[in-house]
Amino acid sequence: MALAHVGEQLHVDLVGQHAVVERELDTLLHGEYADVAPVRARVHVVDAPDVIEMTDRPTVALRAKVKSSMVTGIRRVADGVSHAFVSAGNTGAQMAASLMHLKLHEGLTRPAIGTIFPTSRQPVLVLDSGANVDCSPEELVQFAQIGAVYAECLLGRTLPAIGLLSIGEEAEKGNVAVKEAHQRLRASGVNFVGNVEGRDIPQGAIDSGPIDVVVCDGFTGNVLLKFYERLAPMVIGLVARSEGLDAHAVAARLRELDADEYGGAPLLGVRGVSVISHGKSSPKALMNAIRVAARAVETGMSDAIGVQLQRAAAAHTTSVGGLS
Amino acid sequence: MALAHVGEQLHVDLVGQHAVVERELDTLLHGEYADVAPVRARVHVVDAPDVIEMTDRPTVALRAKVKSSMVTGIRRVADGVSHAFVSAGNTGAQMAASLMHLKLHEGLTRPAIGTIFPTSRQPVLVLDSGANVDCSPEELVQFAQIGAVYAECLLGRTLPAIGLLSIGEEAEKGNVAVKEAHQRLRASGVNFVGNVEGRDIPQGAIDSGPIDVVVCDGFTGNVLLKFYERLAPMVIGLVARSEGLDAHAVAARLRELDADEYGGAPLLGVRGVSVISHGKSSPKALMNAIRVAARAVETGMSDAIGVQLQRAAAAHTTSVGGLS
Numbered sequence: 001m002a003l004a005h006v007g008e009q010l011h012v013d014l015v016g017q018h019a020v021v022e023r024e025l026d027t028l029l030h031g032e033y034a035d036v037a038p039v040r041a042r043v044h045v046v047d048a049p050d051v052i053e054m055t056d057r058p059t060v061a062l063r064a065k066v067k068s069s070m071v072t073g074i075r076r077v078a079d080g081v082s083h084a085f086v087s088a089g090n091t092g093a094q095m096a097a098s099l100m101h102l103k104l105h106e107g108l109t110r111p112a113i114g115t116i117f118p119t120s121r122q123p124v125l126v127l128d129s130g131a132n133v134d135c136s137p138e139e140l141v142q143f144a145q146i147g148a149v150y151a152e153c154l155l156g157r158t159l160p161a162i163g164l165l166s167i168g169e170e171a172e173k174g175n176v177a178v179k180e181a182h183q184r185l186r187a188s189g190v191n192f193v194g195n196v197e198g199r200d201i202p203q204g205a206i207d208s209g210p211i212d213v214v215v216c217d218g219f220t221g222n223v224l225l226k227f228y229e230r231l232a233p234m235v236i237g238l239v240a241r242s243e244g245l246d247a248h249a250v251a252a253r254l255r256e257l258d259a260d261e262y263g264g265a266p267l268l269g270v271r272g273v274s275v276i277s278h279g280k281s282s283p284k285a286l287m288n289a290i291r292v293a294a295r296a297v298e299t300g301m302s303d304a305i306g307v308q309l310q311r312a313a314a315a316h317t318t319s320v321g322g323l324s
Numbered sequence: 325m326a327l328a329h330v331g332e333q334l335h336v337d338l339v340g341q342h343a344v345v346e347r348e349l350d351t352l353l354h355g356e357y358a359d360v361a362p363v364r365a366r367v368h369v370v371d372a373p374d375v376i377e378m379t380d381r382p383t384v385a386l387r388a389k390v391k392s393s394m395v396t397g398i399r400r401v402a403d404g405v406s407h408a409f410v411s412a413g414n415t416g417a418q419m420a421a422s423l424m425h426l427k428l429h430e431g432l433t434r435p436a437i438g439t440i441f442p443t444s445r446q447p448v449l450v451l452d453s454g455a456n457v458d459c460s461p462e463e464l465v466q467f468a469q470i471g472a473v474y475a476e477c478l479l480g481r482t483l484p485a486i487g488l489l490s491i492g493e494e495a496e497k498g499n500v501a502v503k504e505a506h507q508r509l510r511a512s513g514v515n516f517v518g519n520v521e522g523r524d525i526p527q528g529a530i531d532s533g534p535i536d537v538v539v540c541d542g543f544t545g546n547v548l549l550k551f552y553e554r555l556a557p558m559v560i561g562l563v564a565r566s567e568g569l570d571a572h573a574v575a576a577r578l579r580e581l582d583a584d585e586y587g588g589a590p591l592l593g594v595r596g597v598s599v600i601s602h603g604k605s606s607p608k609a610l611m612n613a614i615r616v617a618a619r620a621v622e623t624g625m626s627d628a629i630g631v632q633l634q635r636a637a638a639a640h641t642t643s644v645g646g647l648s
């Protein structure tokens with residue numbers, strides 16, 4: 001019952017099969033969550049009889065299941081009925097429905113997904129973490145623009161420090177796309193602090209100072225994210241065994257590494273707020289996903305991304321014009 | 325004094341500035357390592373007056389400093405005077421000198437570097453971990469061929485299981501190069517077990533069973549390797565703080581995660597054994613690098629790589645011929 005924790009102004013539409021949702025809600029509010037039963041007044045059940053399965057192909061599902069919670073919920077945002085949409089359903093379908101109904105900000109070709117990586121200092125946003133596999137230098141620069149706004153709005157960072165993931169700190173290190181992106185980022189208007197290596201992420205910093213955002217293609221970002229998700233428990237397990245501790249208890253005490261603390265990932269670049277939560281989201285993760293959505297709405301993150309992209313495009317046109 | 329631990333047959337040439345090496349050796353064998361002084365009979369000092377600095381540009385250094393330990397040592401392998409070369413010096417210079425003097429096996433365009441990743445099961449070889457940044461599908465397949473031989477010779481694995489690093493288990497997941505490599509790997513003759521995700525590496529396994537080798541481009545591999553090197557200590561640090569333990573003591577007890585245990589990385593694909601050790605190698609890391617070199621020589625790894633590549637090329641020609 002995230003509502004009891006997130007804020008008094010928040011109203012939630014639960015979009016799904018009406019009877020099923022009502023029954024679940026009743027059970028919870030008369031059982032486990034009886035103490036927060038008054039929140040029921042702020043919950044509105046919206047009927048969506050179609051069900052998109054996790055295994056459905058996104059584009060097929062969207063056409064065949066227009067009365068799904070995914071399509072219904074996102075259209076309510078597009079129509080201005082809701083402020084934000086949160087789902088722990090089929091990610092591909094959520095991306096496709098968000099693109100179709102919310103549409104992208106001008107100048108973008110693809111949306112991005114940013115993920116929070118806990119570090120030994122402040123958490124760092126890594127994007128893209130899986131929406132875009134093969135990325136052009138232009139797209140990497142767009143991630144920097146988008147990530148800067150995310151870090152300001154959702155992480156509260158002032159003039160966020162943007163790093164570019166590479167395999168050395170020198171500008172000439174990296175693959176073809178990264179090397180060109182490095183040059184473009186220098187003139188992009190964001191606070192570009194240079195290349196970041198794999199080793200810099202767990203420290204949340206490079207030599208010159210802390211980093212807020214790490215830009216990379218969605219292939220590398222996705223590999224890193226999934227590697228992190230299992231490596232941390234593996235190391236905890238090894239330490240626990242070596243020290244004679246209970247690994248589960250140790251992990252439970254380590255809030256810093258609990259992905260649920262960071263809630264969901266807003267689909268970045270669409271006009272509106274659509275937050276993706278893990279398919280296996282715990283109640284805490286969902287609550288935090290709703291928090292992320294609420295904060296994105298309050299700070300006007302989506303509009304700010306649009307403005308940032310327009311400003312960058314204008315600056316680019318000016319500088320190109322200046323050259324001719 | 326690795327010699328005392330590695331094997332009685334082993335003789336070592338110490339290549340470097342004669343007076344400096346002799347003096348160091350004397351100090352050690354009359355001091356800290358007095359108990360293993362008899363190994364002196366198996367140590368031969370080879371003079372190499374030039375010094376390649378860590379900051380020297382590899383190609384420039386090789387031309388200007390032909391009497392360096394790097395060039396001298398590698399030429400001794402090329403000339404059949406030594407069986408193997410181990411260095412903790414300038415990696416770029418070692419690669420360049422190895423390429424120039426040892427040369428690549430037929431069919432290869434670039435050498436690869438494989439790194440051992442400790443997992444919660446058996447250690448896994450990840451290659452390429454930094455020698456090749458932008459990789460073609462053909463190169464990824466070559467890494468699989470090379471990695472299979474490494475896993476047999478140095479890790480003692482029978483019919484090693486080769487995985488391809490991607491962002492989903494399905495063949496159609498991945499970037500352009502990875503998707504094509506997936507198809508080619510199926511017909512490559514290696515024991516290709518399919519795509520491996522970031523999360524599978526810390527487990528050392530996918531659903532179908534353990535993995536021995538993870539193939540990826542050198543950009544992704546390098547980012548992952550450096551991420552791992554700092555993430556593990558970061559997690560150990562967090563656990564130690566949370567549990568009131570001494571992080572250094574905990575880390576020291578975790579031999580599984582000690583990179584020094586795995587010694588050096590042989591430069592894979594060159595004709596001969598050239599083992600790269602970290603610039604900041606501890607005595608233990610260097611000893612294990614020498615162990616790796618000795619084992620590569622004993623098992624005939626370099627020749628086996630040549631044979632494997634020839635066999636793959638022949639199979640490819642046959643199957644292409646069969647199509648026409």
